[in-house]
Amino acid sequence: MRRSRGFRSKTRHKLQKVKRPGRSNPITRKIQSFNEGDLVHIIIDPSIHRGQPHPRFHGKTGRVVGMMGKSYVVALKDGNKDKQLVVRPEHLQMQE
Template identity: 35%
Template sequence: MVKRTHGYRYKSRKLLRKKPRERGMSGLSRLLYEYKPGDKVVIDIDPTYITTAPHRRYQGKVGVVVGTRGRAYVIETYLGDKKKIVITTADHLVPYQGGS
């Protein structure tokens, strides 16, 4: 038997896939949105851009923008009790619409 690999995109077939009506480039409003430090964002991985995508364990997590690094954003989020830093571009971020 060969040992099964557990790569970076392991078990993510459904997660990192677009529905037929979502195919193609995403809208400009999502890319042109400017985030400021302190803004809350939701990490929503766009499978079109693989190189800048965060790990799939952060999909759907709410975080706070801490700053920028080049054209990428530094997001502070929690994974259980641990505070984590995620660096990703605006392609994978959506403004948080929830309360406070």
């Protein structure tokens, strides 16, 4: 039988959460808001599957170009190609 090569394959270390005291999913991550033109980091929260981008984009930085429902459209460059991702705010972090 062939092995599965699903959406989260080869992400054993990339999609691990650090154990720490307190809440693992603070509500502030879910209700944070961004404006168009803001630079954001894509940091995937592995405990929330909705609106999660592909793991290849974990750690990348992009620019918010709009909204699509509750999600944000983030434009970034993947190699020489421009891409747009639809990502929920739980997986985004404002660049400081």
